[in-house]
Amino acid sequence: MSQEHDALHTRTLCELRQGLADGEFSATELTEALLARIAGAGEVLNAFITMTGEQALATAADADKAIANGDMKPLTGLPLVHKDLFCTRDVLTTCGSHILDAFVSPYDAAVVERLGAAGAVMLGKTNMDEFAMGSSTETSYFGAVKNPWDLSLSPGGSSGGSAAAVAARLVPAATGTDTGGSIRQPAALTGTTGIKPTYGRVSRYGMVAFASSLDQAGVITRSAEDAALLLGVMAGFDPRDSTSSEEPVPDYLAALSRPLKGLRIGIVREHFDEGLDADNEDLVRAAIAVLEQQGATTVEVSLPNLDLSVPTYYVVAPAECSSNMSRFDGVRFGHRADNPVDLMDLYCRTRSEGFGTEVKRRIMTGTYVLSAGYYDAYYLQAQKVRQLISQDFKAAFEQVDVIAGPTTPTPAFALGDKMDDPITMYLNDIYTIGANLAGLPGISVPCGLVGGLPVGLQLVGPHFAEETLLACAHQYQQLTDWHRIVPGDFA
Amino acid sequence: MSLSKDQVKDIATLARLTIAADEMDDVVDKLSRIVDFVDQLQAAPTDGVVPMAHPLNTCQRLRPDTVTESNERERIQANASAVQDGLYLVPKVLD
C-alpha cells in the first residue's frame, strides 16, 4: 500500500471529499482500505452487526465513474456506516435484537435513501443497544461494543457501534439515533462529535421507532464540519413522516464560520452539582473559556426542573415504546416461536424469546404507566412535567443563544458496571435527556481527557438552531485539537 | 411504590410477555425500583399545565386521496414465517 493509503483512515470526510475530487485516490481504493481496516484492527470492537462490502465496492465503482465524468454529488464516494436501527433495503436490519436477527428490510429509510442518493458508500450496519434502549451498547443481542480508548469500557449507547467505529477511525462517519442522548453520550465517551438535530428536522421514516416523540436521527463524525456536510444532505421535509418539519434547510457548511463574538452562552446552574465528576467539570469550564476568548459571553441560567427530566423520560419513552413494540409478534416478519399451541402462546413466547431484558423491562414499565388507574398519575403527569421542562428551556433561550455544559457526568464506565441497577444506568442521561423532551438540537464535541479518557462538551440550542451549534463547535475545533486525538490502539 | 407479583403478572399478560418463575422476583424488584424512581413526578407543580404530546407546535398535514402503492405481496411475504395462499397464518382463533 502506498503512503497515501495508510493515511486515508485518518482523514475527515471533508478531507476525503477533497482527495477524491483531486484524484488523489479512488473511491474504490478508499472503500477497500477501510473494509480491510474494519476486518483487521476493527474486529476487536464488535462495532458491526453486518458488513456490506460487496455492495460498497459496487457503489464505489459507480462513484469512480461519476467522478471521472465530473459528476460529483455532495457525498460521492464517501464511506459511512448506518446504525442498525435504520432500515436498509435487501440488507439485514436487526435493531440489535434477536427478534429481528434474520429480518431483511424490503425498503430503505429516508436517511439511507438521501445519503445514498448523494453518493455515499455504505460499508455496513453498526451494533447498538437493542431497539436503542440503553446507554452502554450492552443490551445488544450481538454482544457489547468495546470502547476503542479502553476495551474494558463501554463506548456509551445506544449508538455505541457507530461511535466506536468513528473513534477508532474505521470509518469517517456514521449515522446514529438519539432518543435520550444516544448520539451525544457515546460521542462524548469516545471522543467524537455527535449531533442530534431538532425534532422533525430529519425524517423518521424507516428509522425503527423506540419513542416516537423523542427519537431523532443524527450523525457521529470526527468534526463539526463533517457533521454539517452530512446534516445538509439528511435534513429536510419528508411527506412520509407526519412529524417531519417543513422548515427550509439552510447551508450548514456556509454557516460554520459565523463569528462567535456576541454569542450568549448559558451556563446552567443545575448542571454543576455533586453529580458531575470534578475533572469533567474542569474540562467543560475550560472549553467554555475558549469560546469566551473568541468574544462569546456567559450568563448563568436555571433549568429548575432538570432533575425531573430523567424520571419524565422514563415514563414517556417506555410508554411510547411499549406500544411501538407491539407489532413484533412473529406473524408478518421477524422471529416466531416454534409450534405455538394457541395465539396467546404465539405472542408470549415469540416476544419473550425475541426481546432482551431491558426491552421487556421498558415494555412493562410503559404498559404500567399507561394502564387504567395509572395513566393520570404517570403518563399524563409526565407529559405535564415535559411541558415544564420545555418552558424552562424557552425561558433560558430568551437570555442566551446556546446552553453549554457537560454531555455526561463521568467519562466512560466499565462494561458490566451499571447493569445491576437500571436507575444508575438511566442517570447517565441527566444532561442529554432535556433536549429530547423539548425537541431541541444538541451537539457534543470532545473537550479533553480525564485519566486518558475523552470528555464531551455539549451545546444545546433553540429549535432549528443547528447552524449556531455547528458554527460554535466548528470554531472551537479550529482552536483546539481534542477532536483529533485518536485512541492509541487505532492510530 | 413497589409493585406486587400479581400486578407484574397482569402487566406481562397485557404486554404479551412471559416471565419465567425463576426470573419473577428480579423482574418485580427492578420494575418496582423504576416505579419508585418515577414517583418523584407526583410532587411536580403541574396544576394548570397543558400536557405536551409533541415537542413542536404544529398540526397534522393532510395528504391527497390517491393510490400510490402497488401489489408487492410476494416480495414482502418473503419475511413471514408462515404463509399460505397469500394469507398470514396464526394458530386458529375461535370467535
Place this chain on the structure above:
Amino acid sequence: MNTAWEVVIGLEIHAQLATSSKIFSGASTAYGSDPNTQACLVDLGYPGVLPVLNAEVVRMACKFGLAVNATIPSRSVFARKNYFYPDLPKGYQISQYELPIVVGGELLITGDDGQEKRIRITRAHLEEDAGKSIHEGLGEYSGIDLNRAGTPLLEIVSEPDLGSAKEAVAYMRKIHSIVRYLEICDGNMQEGSFRCDANVSVRPRGQTELGTRAELKNLNSFRFIEKAINYEIERQIELLEDGGEVRQETRLYDSDRNETRPMRSKEEANDYRYFPDPDLLPVELDAAFIASVRDTLPELPDAKRQRFLADYGIKQDDAIILTASRQLADYFEAAATASSAPVQTVAHWVIGDLSAALNRDGIDITGCALSALQLAGLLDRIDDNTISGKIAKEVFEAMWSGEGSADDVIEARGLQQITDSSAIDSIVDAVIAANPGQVAEFRAGKDKLIGFFVGQVMKETGGKANPRQVNDALKRKLAAP
C-alpha cells in the same frame, strides 16, 4: 309489548369511508382483491413506517358532522387503542379517544308512537379498520388478510335514546341514507362497508338508572338487527324476571338459530391504554375549511322529502320511498321534470314497474337500463294517448331489454293506439254484432259485461284501441236503441 320493562338501546355504526386510498397509507381500498395484495408496509405495521392522514377522510367526516348538526371541533387528536389480535398488525388501532372529529349531533326518526323522535348522536370519530380472519379451510390455522387493514372508518355513536328494535332500525336506516346521500359511504352491508353494533339493556319502567348492557356484534342486515335486538331484549327480561343478572359482555348474533350468544375471544376485559398517537399531530380545522365542506353538502333526505311533498304533492309514503336513496330521488326528479305526464304517474312508475324491474335483475338505480329521460319519453306517450297504460308496460319491458327509446319500440312493433273514432266505432259494431246474447244480457241489466265487450274489442285491436274511446263507444252503442 312488555310494559313493565323499558328498553334502552344505543347503536355504534361503523361506516367505511369511500376513499380511493387508506386513511394512513396510499394503498387501495378497493373491495374483493386477492389476500394481502392491497396491504402496503404501512398497513402491515412494518418496523419504521409511519402514518400520514388522508385529506378526503377528514372532509368526509366533516360532511357527516355538518349533516347531523354536530360540532366540528377546531382541534381533534388521534389516539392509539392498544390490544393484540392477528388482524391488527401494529398491535394497536389508530383511533380517536378524548378529542374526536365530530361531537354531538342528532337526527329525527319516527318513534314507536308514530311521533317524530329526536335521537342524539354522542360523537363520530375516525379510525382505521382491521384486517380479516379466515377460519375455514386452513386446518389448525386461521389465515389473516390485511387488505382491509387501514381502510378509513367513521364510528358513529348514538346516545342510548332508542327504545325498541324498530326504532333502532329506523335510526340505522336514517344514518345509512345520510351517508349514501353524502357519498361518503356506499352502505354495502354484505361487503361490510356499513356495520352496526348494538348496546342493549332493559330496566324496570320508571327507573332512571340504566340496566347492565350487552353489546351485540355481527349485525349485518337491517332484518338481522331487528331480530337480534328483539331476541336480546326477551333474553334479558326473562333472565331478570327469573331473578338472574345480566352480564356485561359482547354477544354475537347467530342468524341461523336466531339467538345471541357470548363471544369467546372477547371474554377477557381489555385495558386499551389509550394515549395520543405520537406519530400524528393534532388535526386543526378552521372555519374556512368547514365552510368549504358545508358548501358541498347536497340536499339531505329529510329536506328532499319535504320538498317533494310540497312541490310535487305526492303521498308521504311515496316520498319516503323515492328519497330513500339520492340516486333514486334524482332519477325520479329528472323524469318528472322532463315528462309532461302528471307527477303522480311518474312516481307510480318509478315506485312500481321500474323498481320491480330493478329488483328482479338484482341491480340498483345506478345500474338502471333506462335513463330518466327515456322513462320520461315513455310516460309522455301515455300522456299523449299514443299508447295505453297497459301497452306501456309492454313497451317498458322492450326498452328494458335494450330495444331503444319508447318511440323506437312503438314504431317497430306498431303499438300505436288506435284513436280514430270511426275505426273504433266499426270494431265496436262488429263486436256487438258478433255477441247478441251478451248484448241482450247487458241491456237486461248485467252491467258487469262491459268488461267482456272491452276485452273483445281489445282482442280485435291487439290491445291498441284507446280504452276511453272504446268505453264511450260501447256505452253509446250498447244503450238500448
